[in-house]
Amino acid sequence: MTDDKFDLIIPPGVPPRSMIYEIEEQYDVEVVMRKRQLYFANMEGDTRELLAFRGTREVVEKVQEDLYNRLEAYVSGTD
Template sequence: MEDEQLYDLVFPPGTPRTIIRDILEKFDIELVERGEKITFANMEGDVRNLIAARGKKETMIEVEKFFKEKLKEFIDGIPQ
């Protein structure tokens, strides 16, 4: 039996820990570190370890949707 392919959703630097915690509590995913090349500012080409959620495709589609909703709520709640 083949292992099912797993997918990652990389959290951008600065993602609130509360959102990551909510995702961990709500979904059957694994939190992993993943090296990503940074391509902005003075970090061009540097590799930085970022946090990512890893899980099955169907789950990760729901995680991405939930993440976007929570991030929008967080941003909308910041006083201008």
């Protein structure tokens, strides 16, 4: 087994913040800052600090699915 850590970048503007806190509490991940270059809108090539969930690959894959489902429910108004 490996102790490699993986990061899942949290999309900028993810509403609400409580969603991030809930996921951090539910899964074995930590919220970290990652510098990333952006390539969209008027931020082409700008480097920004973004939030990310950091954990093992297995856990980060579960977090990715959970985050997607929560965002889908939030956008559709079914949360």
